[in-house]
Each structure stands twice: as C-alpha cells, then as structure tokens.
Amino acid sequence: MSESPRVEHADLLARVELFAGLDRVTLAKLAAHLVPVPLTSGRELFRQGDPGDAFYLVARGNFGVYLSTGADIGETRVSILGPGDPLGEMALLTNSPRTATIRAETDGELLRLDRVRFLNLVRQKPDVALAIAATLSRRLQVSDSRGGKAATPAAS
Numbered sequence: 466m467s468e469s470p471r472v473e474h475a476d477l478l479a480r481v482e483l484f485a486g487l488d489r490v491t492l493a494k495l496a497a498h499l500v501p502v503p504l505t506s507g508r509e510l511f512r513q514g515d516p517g518d519a520f521y522l523v524a525r526g527n528f529g530v531y532l533s534t535g536a537d538i539g540e541t542r543v544s545i546l547g548p549g550d551p552l553g554e555m556a557l558l559t560n561s562p563r564t565a566t567i568r569a570e571t572d573g574e575l576l577r578l579d580r581v582r583f584l585n586l587v588r589q590k591p592d593v594a595l596a597i598a599a600t601l602s603r604r605l606q607v608s609d610s611r612g613g614k615a616a617t618p619a620a621s
Contacts (some may be wrong), residue, residue: 486596499576517556526573
C-alpha cells in the first residue's frame with residue numbers, strides 16, 4: 466500500500482521552494498491542513514482579480530495559467546502547471562488579488578492551504594515565517610543578479 470496522504474502531501478510541500486527551509490515535522494503540520502480540491506477538465510479554480518485567500522499545490526492533472534488580454538480579446542494561456550507545482554504562494558502572505566485565471570486542462574486535484582490556517586501555524590511556530598523569509602530573500606538575490614527578472618509565482 467502507498468504512503469499515507471499526509472506523508473505524500475508533506476513530500477509535495479517539501480518540493481515547493483517557499484517551504485524549502487522547513488523541517489519534516491513542520492511540513493507534516495502544514496500537510497495536515499491541506500484540503501483536496503478535485504477539478505474536472507475545463508473548470509476554473511479561480512479568476513484573475515479574485516481574492517487571494519489560499520495557496521494551492523497540484524497533486525495530479527494539468528492546470529492552465531491564463532492572463533486577460535483585454536475586454537474583447539479574451540485570455541492567453543501563459544503556462545501549464547503539473548503535479549508538484551505550486552500556485553498562489555503570495556496569497557499566503559498578502560491579500561492581493563489573483564494575478565491570473567487557473568483552469569483545469571485535464572481532470573485533476575489540487576491541495577488547498579487556507580491563508581487563515583497558515584497564519585495560525587505561523588503564530589504557533591515563528592520559525593515557519595523565518596524559513597519563508599529566507600526563501601524570499603534568496604529569490605530577491607537571484608532577481609537582483611538577473612537584473613530584476615525573477616520568475617514569479619503562478620497566479621498569486
């Protein structure tokens with residue numbers, strides 16, 4: 466039989482750059498708060514401009530990242546996310562609106578981490594915030610060394 470869902474979810478979280486500095490126990494605590502969100506092909510998870518209230522991690526399937534190209538023109542797919550890919554990382558840290566629309570390209574499942582639950586964990590374990598701050602600092606250093614052109618998280 467396969468590993469428990471919590472262990473599998475913790476393993477997926479460990480591959481997300483934002484959580485790279487967290488220990489296994491903390492990753493397991495975060496994984497305990499992940500809620501599976503099944504999505505059938507063609508369905509939207511959220512739209513560009515919606516409130517950023519949660520982080521998502523692709524568990525299975527493929528999800529398109531779409532940007533609005535204007536009122537009458539529609540949208541353009543700019544990326545496809547697959548298993549292990551995070552989306553909406555910045556929603557954990559800010560209340561910024563979503564920067565893109567996410568749509569299922571195939572039947573799939575995402576794991577949702579609610580911002581309120583995440584912030585409660587940060588209050589209980591301040592080292593989570595420190596690990597994330599270190600990751601964000603590394604991103605800024607890479608961005609600065611590339612002349613400000615860092616990869617941005619999907620649909621924050």
